[in-house]
Amino acid sequence: MMDAMFSAPVGDDVFAEDPTINELQEYTADLFGMEAALYCSSGTQTNQIAINVHVQPGGEVITHKESHVYKYEGGGIARNSGASVRLLDGNRGRISVEQIAPWMNNPDDVHYPLTQLISLEDTSNRGGGAIYDFNEIKKIRAFCLERGLPLHLDGARLMNAMVENGVDMKEYASQFDSISLCLSKGLGAPVGSLLIGKKDFIKKAHRVRKVFGGGMRQAGIIAAGGLFALKNNVERLREDHAHARALESAFNEMDWVDNVMGVDTNIVVVVLKNHDLRDSIISKFNDAGMTPMPFGPGMIRFVTHLDISKSDIDQTIECIRSLNV
Numbered sequence: 001m002m003d004a005m006f007s008a009p010v011g012d013d014v015f016a017e018d019p020t021i022n023e024l025q026e027y028t029a030d031l032f033g034m035e036a037a038l039y040c041s042s043g044t045q046t047n048q049i050a051i052n053v054h055v056q057p058g059g060e061v062i063t064h065k066e067s068h069v070y071k072y073e074g075g076g077i078a079r080n081s082g083a084s085v086r087l088l089d090g091n092r093g094r095i096s097v098e099q100i101a102p103w104m105n106n107p108d109d110v111h112y113p114l115t116q117l118i119s120l121e122d123t124s125n126r127g128g129g130a131i132y133d134f135n136e137i138k139k140i141r142a143f144c145l146e147r148g149l150p151l152h153l154d155g156a157r158l159m160n161a162m163v164e165n166g167v168d169m170k171e172y173a174s175q176f177d178s179i180s181l182c183l184s185k186g187l188g189a190p191v192g193s194l195l196i197g198k199k200d201f202i203k204k205a206h207r208v209r210k211v212f213g214g215g216m217r218q219a220g221i222i223a224a225g226g227l228f229a230l231k232n233n234v235e236r237l238r239e240d241h242a243h244a245r246a247l248e249s250a251f252n253e254m255d256w257v258d259n260v261m262g263v264d265t266n267i268v269v270v271v272l273k274n275h276d277l278r279d280s281i282i283s284k285f286n287d288a289g290m291t292p293m294p295f296g297p298g299m300i301r302f303v304t305h306l307d308i309s310k311s312d313i314d315q316t317i318e319c320i321r322s323l324n325v
């Protein structure tokens with residue numbers, strides 16, 4: 001990856017003249033059978049640009065109450081787009097068409113904001129890396145088409161879902177009007193996310209990226225890492241998933257663990273019996289060189305990725321077993 005980055009041809013991407021970024025955008029659009037893609041600095045930026053293009057001020061976005069677009073983007077939906085949100089509950093970060101349908105506001109009743117976007121997350125971060133059932137996505141898509149509503153996907157970890165769900169990438173992508181895909185998580189690139197969609201959507205997104213201060217100049221040097229990641233690091237995500245399952249089994253043997261969210265991909269969320277011990281357990285892992293995250297009351301999140309080897313996992317399992325709780 002570093003070699004690819006150091007030798008990448010670059011140009012001014014604000015004028016769409018960076019050959020490496022152009023290649024990355026075309027490669028990604030082709031991979032998903034979509035018309036176009038736009039390279040951006042982060043997953044927050046791609047999500048926020050998509051929302052800004054789809055939604056007018058005063059409109060409403062329907063999403064899960066724990067979704068990244070709502071919970072972890074600094075209030076960006078309100079701040080950047082002047083829109084409100086209808087937050088739904090749902091199993092491990094996922095929402096169903098039955099949950100969405102009652103919250104479609106009547107556009108003829110002036111009391112209510114206009115429902116203008118549905119946003120899904122696959123895999124779901126707060127859902128412990130849970131994968132969407134593709135049949136549910138298709139039902140939501142059919143509902144959106146009936147109502148003339150766009151459907152956005154926060155696919156920060158979409159490739160983790162794709163290597164597990166057995167669905168054709170192009171068929172999957174055809175369900176959405178826009179997809180945000182991160183290159184900097186399990187895929188292992190240093191920086192960057194792509195927004196993928198139809199040509200006219202990406203044209204509008206290009207303008208919003210500039211307004212949000214996201215127009216980069218000779219950024220091909222970082223985009224080359226992303227292109228390398230998409231070409232070389234997708235299939236190996238399965239290793240991360242096997243590593244996560246090994247951690248899950250080890251945690252499930254511990255008498256101080258209440259439960260572990262079922263591992264679908266590369267995220268392991270451990271729920272402790274005694275919630276008060278969360279921070280002291282995290283600091284014991286920190287002392288052993290691991291950096292799990294606090295993830296709510298009594299909850300700790302572990303993530304496996306490109307830089308975590310089998311021997312790192314063995315070491316973590318040893319640490320789990322010898323922890324003096």
Ligand SMILES: Cc1ncc(COP(=O)(O)O)c(C=O)c1O
Pocket residue numbers: 041042043044045047068069121123124125154156157182184193
């Ligand atoms: C589901 C999800 N969406 C979006 C993002 C945002 O990505 P970034 O950190 O690149 O802004 C994250 C980051 O963790 C995420 O987990």
